[in-house]
Amino acid sequence: MKNAVITIYVNKNIKSHPYLELLYGELMSRHSTLTVSHMELGLHGMIKILKTKGKIILHLHWIETFRKQNRLNFIIIIFYLSCILIFLRFIRRVKIITTLHNIVPHEIKYITLEHLLFKLILTLSNSIIVHSKIAKLISTKLYDVAIKKINVIPHGNFIKQYPNKTSMVQARERLGITQNRFVILFFGYIRRYKGLEIILDFLKKFDKLPEIIKKEILFLFAGCFREKEFLHSLLKLRDLKGLPIVIYDKFVDNNYVQYFMNSCNIGLIPYESITTPGSLLLFMSFKKPVIISRHLNILELANEKFCIFLREYSGDELSLAIQKAYFWWKLGRLEEMGNHSYNEALKYDWKIISEEHFKLFTEKS
Incomplete structure (x- = not known):
């Protein structure tokens, strides 16, 4: 339905990064039926999702932050995330969208586990967002995900984010x-x-x-x-x-x-x-x-x-x-x-970028 309520849960605090503030601020200002909320992928978050009515989107950012410094804890988090994401996508019917800001982590400690983490999340996502065409090509080859579910949406500018009144x-x-x-x-x-x-x-x-x-x-x-x-x-x-x-x-x-x-x-x-x-x-x-x-x-x-x-x-x-x-x-x-x-x-306007996101959020999986 055109005016159906859409709830977007994000794995990061919206105020924690300018990118998130600009994206979701623009989305909410343009679409009154859309609400955005921070949610940790834990028990409290699962209860929140189970209580939510209407269409639900889980939008993941900077997935490398799920990594753990200890190898055993890293293996546990991979298993835990796989269970959570499988439940959300296939049982609760939550649409999972991952924005792949970094194709690979900047600093790598456990190369096999980190590759497995990325591949797992991307495979279980309904859609993936990258910021360039070359990132799309690299991602599909590196993680063996279907190219048709990778969407190129550019990064927006910061013109409205910071005051700029000084010479x-x-x-x-x-x-x-x-x-x-x-x-x-x-x-x-x-x-x-x-x-x-x-x-x-x-x-x-x-x-x-x-x-x-x-x-x-x-x-x-x-x-x-x-x-x-x-x-x-x-x-x-x-x-x-x-x-x-x-x-x-x-x-x-x-x-x-x-x-x-x-x-x-x-x-x-x-x-x-x-x-x-x-x-x-x-x-x-x-x-x-x-x-x-x-x-x-x-x-x-x-x-x-x-x-x-x-x-x-x-x-x-x-x-x-x-x-x-x-x-x-x-x-x-x-x-x-x-x-x-x-x-x-100026070409990288958040009005255009937010609309590309909204189209992805509302289209059928």
């Missing part, structure tokens, strides 16, 4: 950054797969840069450091060699994202692997060009109008990209690139 001058004053600096920003949770290895390699050879660049460049790292060893290495390089590095080792509140974004000239995304374009779309939403690794997953979104691509994963290649970015900054090209990035970000 570059104001942002730099707030952060204590000199106005004439060429600022490169590394933003977000700082984890090993995000290119920390080549950043350190580049910084260790910092003295080889032309003198004019060394005088004006500044590296800004903002976000929680998951890799404390990397943080200590940065501090050592900064303190012993006097490198121009500013570190903000904290979670960045929504209201403060604008100060870091608007203080920089260009973003840095030298990730070893990229399966979701969230970080890129964040910079694009603030009119920023980026230095970024050339991965197939982001080439449907990224192009040379606003990206400086790393042709290989190395500190030397990163050095060349940074020097190119510096000279383009001097020529005034980075602002133009930023405008291109924002115009591209």
